[in-house]
Amino acid sequence: MGIEVWWSSLTAADRSLRDLLDPVERARVDSLEHPADRGRSLVGAALLRVAVAAHLGAAPDDVLVDRTCTGCGGPHGAPRVILPAAGASGTRSRTLGLCTAAPGVSVSHSGLLVVVALRPAGPVGVDVQRVADLEDAPGSAAHRHAAGSTREAEAWVRREALFKAGVRASVRPARRAPSVAWAASAAYAARSLSTPLPGYAAALAVPGGPAAAPTVRHWPAAEGQRRPRSSSRAKVMPAFFSFGRAIA
Numbered sequence: 001m002g003i004e005v006w007w008s009s010l011t012a013a014d015r016s017l018r019d020l021l022d023p024v025e026r027a028r029v030d031s032l033e034h035p036a037d038r039g040r041s042l043v044g045a046a047l048l049r050v051a052v053a054a055h056l057g058a059a060p061d062d063v064l065v066d067r068t069c070t071g072c073g074g075p076h077g078a079p080r081v082i083l084p085a086a087g088a089s090g091t092r093s094r095t096l097g098l099c100t101a102a103p104g105v106s107v108s109h110s111g112l113l114v115v116v117a118l119r120p121a122g123p124v125g126v127d128v129q130r131v132a133d134l135e136d137a138p139g140s141a142a143h144r145h146a147a148g149s150t151r152e153a154e155a156w157v158r159r160e161a162l163f164k165a166g167v168r169a170s171v172r173p174a175r176r177a178p179s180v181a182w183a184a185s186a187a188y189a190a191r192s193l194s195t196p197l198p199g200y201a202a203a204l205a206v207p208g209g210p211a212a213a214p215t216v217r218h219w220p221a222a223e224g225q226r227r228p229r230s231s232s233r234a235k236v237m238p239a240f241f242s243f244g245r246a247i248a
């Protein structure tokens with residue numbers, strides 16, 4: 001099984017998604033000041049669980065996610081999927097006990113879009129960026145030359161995806177530096193992703209590359225949607241968003 005890329009939208013944000021999250025994730029969502037930030041964080045955490053659960057054949061709220069920051073130990077680090085120890089008892093070992101390797105995961109959100117990448121074994125990085133947000137950044141090249149904004153956004157998301165895939169911070173270029181050549185020469189591969197909405201750039205990166213074309217999924221989806229395991233979960237599947245079908 002190859003890499004999966006799951007797209008969702010800020011329009012999927014619903015309080016009922018909180019039921020899928022663990023207390024650390026809920027606290028993180030609640031700590032954000034702006035409603036749009038809370039919505040993106042909520043959908044991102046839920047989508048991560050939905051993607052991993054589909055991969056493992058588990059329920060989203062049974063997925064164990066560790067977000068310990070490697071810098072300070074706080075709960076805001078890159079997410080890492082944890083498999084329960086072999087022989088552990090309880091629901092989690094029954095639902096996840098057949099899995100031998102935790103998938104690599106990466107989450108990004110910008111504007112209206114939320115994206116999760118899942119790689120069955122090994123690290124993966126994904127990044128999405130609304131081009132207009134880069135244009136707004138003071139001092140950005142895109143701010144001075146609007147025609148270059150898409151190109152700058154493409155370079156930006158490749159750098160970010162590569163970093164999330166494991167490129168060491170010591171070789172991470174300055175965020176504004178043109179680095180397409182650097183990305184191509186590193187022992188990592190990045191590829192651009194089509195986005196469900198215009199005006200965005202997105203990229204996927206893996207170590208060792210080249211990155212094969214991923215399987216693209218949309219959540220919530222109109223068809224082939226995994227049913228929630230109980231009727232009380234039905235409300236966590238909001239109506240699928242209108243642009244999903246356009247590129248499915």
Ligand SMILES: [Zn+2]
Pocket residue numbers: 069070071072073074076
């Ligand atoms: Zn930290």
